[in-house]
């Protein structure tokens with residue numbers, strides 16, 4: 001009995017040592033995956049148009065906005081029969097979100113116009129994750145965008161007017 005327990009103990013020790021030896025390789029692989037996801041996210045926010053609305057001046061200046069200011073939201077509202085909406089500051093939006101929170105939100109949300117929630121929901125989960133990793137890597141910046149205004153409230157200038 002004593003010997004077999006001893007043997008088991010030895011096996012466990014060997015197992016633990018093997019795991020410890022593997023750990024750095026696993027950590028490297030994870031860092032690499034995260035880096036790839038961040039890069040993918042960076043690419044997506046450019047080609048999927050997130051910057052066009054969520055980065056002040058981006059569309060008007062042909063994308064010439066420093067990356068440190070990307071996705072910090074916009075105070076120019078979008079007014080229509082639905083009220084006036086403001087592109088949220090996504091850098092602050094994800095600040096307290098886990099990846100699971102983000103995925104749950106973007107896989108089920110339905111916002112007011114002109115946010116193309118249907119495009120984000122149609123993305124592959126890997127791409128939705130990439131957006132999250134990009135936003136997290138960029139870190140919090142800027143201030144929150146103005147709050148939504150109901151249809152009977154006139155927004156301050158400037159704002160975009162939707163045909164009603």
Ligand code: HEC
Nearest residue numbers: 048049050052053085086087088111112113114115116148
């Ligand atoms: C045409 C402008 C426009 C584009 C393009 C756009 N957004 Fe938005 N987004 C908005 C507006 C406006 C809101 C606020 C909507 C509201 O108040 O209901 C918003 C809200 C959001 C929200 C918060 C939703 C919530 O209520 O929890 C997320 C997340 C978001 N956008 C992500 C993205 C991502 C990711 C992209 C790029 C794929 C993107 N948006 C592209 C305008 C835009």
